[in-house]
Amino acid sequence: MFARVKPLEAIIATAEKKSLHRSLGGFQLMLFGIGCVIGTGIFVLTASGAQKAGPGLLLAFAIAGAICIVAALCYAEIASILPVAGSAYTYTYATLGELLAWTVGWSLILEYAVAASAVSVGWSGYFTGTILKEFFGIHLPIWLSAGPLMLGGAPGGLINLPALVIALLVTWLLILGTRESAWFNAVLVTVKIAALTAFVVLTLPQAELERFNPFLPAGVFGGFGTGVGAVGAAATMFFAYVGFDAVSTAAEETKNPQRNVPIGLVGSLLFCTAFYIIVSAGAVGAIGGQPIMGPDGVPWPAGSAELARQCALPEFQDRLVCSHEALAHVLRVIGFSTVGNLVGIAAFVALPSVILILLFGQTRIFFVMARDGLLPERLARVHPKWKTPYVVTAITGAVVAVAAAFLPVGKLADISNAGTLYAFAMVATAAMILRHRMPGLPRRFRAPLLWLIAPATIVGCVFLFLNLPVAAMVVLPGWGIIGLLVYFGYARARSHVGRGLTEVHEPEYADLEPDIPGIADRGRD
Numbered sequence: 001m002f003a004r005v006k007p008l009e010a011i012i013a014t015a016e017k018k019s020l021h022r023s024l025g026g027f028q029l030m031l032f033g034i035g036c037v038i039g040t041g042i043f044v045l046t047a048s049g050a051q052k053a054g055p056g057l058l059l060a061f062a063i064a065g066a067i068c069i070v071a072a073l074c075y076a077e078i079a080s081i082l083p084v085a086g087s088a089y090t091y092t093y094a095t096l097g098e099l100l101a102w103t104v105g106w107s108l109i110l111e112y113a114v115a116a117s118a119v120s121v122g123w124s125g126y127f128t129g130t131i132l133k134e135f136f137g138i139h140l141p142i143w144l145s146a147g148p149l150m151l152g153g154a155p156g157g158l159i160n161l162p163a164l165v166i167a168l169l170v171t172w173l174l175i176l177g178t179r180e181s182a183w184f185n186a187v188l189v190t191v192k193i194a195a196l197t198a199f200v201v202l203t204l205p206q207a208e209l210e211r212f213n214p215f216l217p218a219g220v221f222g223g224f225g226t227g228v229g230a231v232g233a234a235a236t237m238f239f240a241y242v243g244f245d246a247v248s249t250a251a252e253e254t255k256n257p258q259r260n261v262p263i264g265l266v267g268s269l270l271f272c273t274a275f276y277i278i279v280s281a282g283a284v285g286a287i288g289g290q291p292i293m294g295p296d297g298v299p300w301p302a303g304s305a306e307l308a309r310q311c312a313l314p315e316f317q318d319r320l321v322c323s324h325e326a327l328a329h330v331l332r333v334i335g336f337s338t339v340g341n342l343v344g345i346a347a348f349v350a351l352p353s354v355i356l357i358l359l360f361g362q363t364r365i366f367f368v369m370a371r372d373g374l375l376p377e378r379l380a381r382v383h384p385k386w387k388t389p390y391v392v393t394a395i396t397g398a399v400v401a402v403a404a405a406f407l408p409v410g411k412l413a414d415i416s417n418a419g420t421l422y423a424f425a426m427v428a429t430a431a432m433i434l435r436h437r438m439p440g441l442p443r444r445f446r447a448p449l450l451w452l453i454a455p456a457t458i459v460g461c462v463f464l465f466l467n468l469p470v471a472a473m474v475v476l477p478g479w480g481i482i483g484l485l486v487y488f489g490y491a492r493a494r495s496h497v498g499r500g501l502t503e504v505h506e507p508e509y510a511d512l513e514p515d516i517p518g519i520a521d522r523g524r525d
Helices: 008-016 027-039 044-082 087-095 098-136 161-176 181-206 229-241 244-251 257-287 306-309 326-333 338-369 390-406 409-437 450-465 470-494
Strands: none
Touching: 008 087, 027 181, 027 244, 027 257, 044 161, 044 229, 044 244, 044 257, 044 326, 044 409, 044 450, 087 098, 087 338, 087 409, 098 161, 098 326, 098 338, 098 390, 098 409, 098 470, 161 338, 161 390, 181 257, 181 326, 181 338, 229 257, 229 409, 229 450, 244 257, 326 338, 338 390, 409 450, 409 470
């Protein structure tokens, strides 16, 4: 069952066929990491995090960031050995075998697709609240700007039309072949950092210490499956860090990776963690971030129907936890409406690029799994004119759009986190196994104290997973069962490794690997 391990030599041989120019330094990798990380998490999920933990949101960011940092070191070591496409899926295939690699690839599909949906919903909040309402005076009715909050006709909208439209628009651009450039990425990073810096400068002087009391209204642990408390909020705010692992894929293009890869990974995470804590301190200190409590003294679940009812009441309408565009909302409340609108514009402009990156990552996972024979290669069929994988892009985009249209951002983020946490834990496991089996294998980067860091990553991921809401925890095994049915019903019999085809041949779409913003195009000799 677990014997189908893809030979390490075959994977490395595939990487060696590509001659990559080493041009990136540590600072460039840090910028790339910051550009990938800062997005919906801080611009949108601040409200959901505050509803779960109150001012303890600051602690939640620190907990999630610490777990990401130890995971980053595991990623850095294994990426220096296997600098190839496929990320955690490929790493698992080389160490733990095909079955577990399939489950990782299947969970990455869940991660990328659901995360793209969550970003689409976050973008919709800034579009309706800043662009339409503040600039054009248009109030989009709730039935067109929000999906149903719960099944069964609970209060909410009918469909989130802006989220549906942006997801389909980005999908269409991907089919046409739109790619990001280094210049475009640098501009977006500048816009995001400038917007958040302006937010901090204006909110921190308005902060009052009494607004942080009580600091942990729901406690550190809100209880198994509740998703509240500082740890429950950390499980949600973990979404704010998703994307940092993309830095590890640039190991082949990096000068002195032994030094620069960990600088890029850990440096970008430390910067983002500190920035997130300062931004959340400004938001809570300026207008307060206490959650709306239920009759049992526990915060109403973020994204729930009852919270929506409470937020519709006049006394709660201006609360941070009720905002769909948290940072812009805070600035408007304290009298900086113009700057708040500019922050909203920054989010409006920058978030579609995150959707683009996530959908690119999704298609690449499909590519690698199809290359290994585990998925039909016709799913990655290339359009004769646009030279893009239009079939899989269209299917993925449609699924992303439907999820964005009918689910709230908080629930989507929690579901995406479940798949990400599983993939991170498997990467840490793969790093330990490779260090044990092949200690003499050349490593351009060796994680310090791997015997401590890798288990800490696994324990941290399991810890956060168990503090997700029950609904999010259930989705991952449910999705996994569907994946196992596909694997045993289709993929296992068609696996290249299972058929003894260990030599890797790049298919015709191999050159369609997405450009990495900030990194020169990959070339071949």
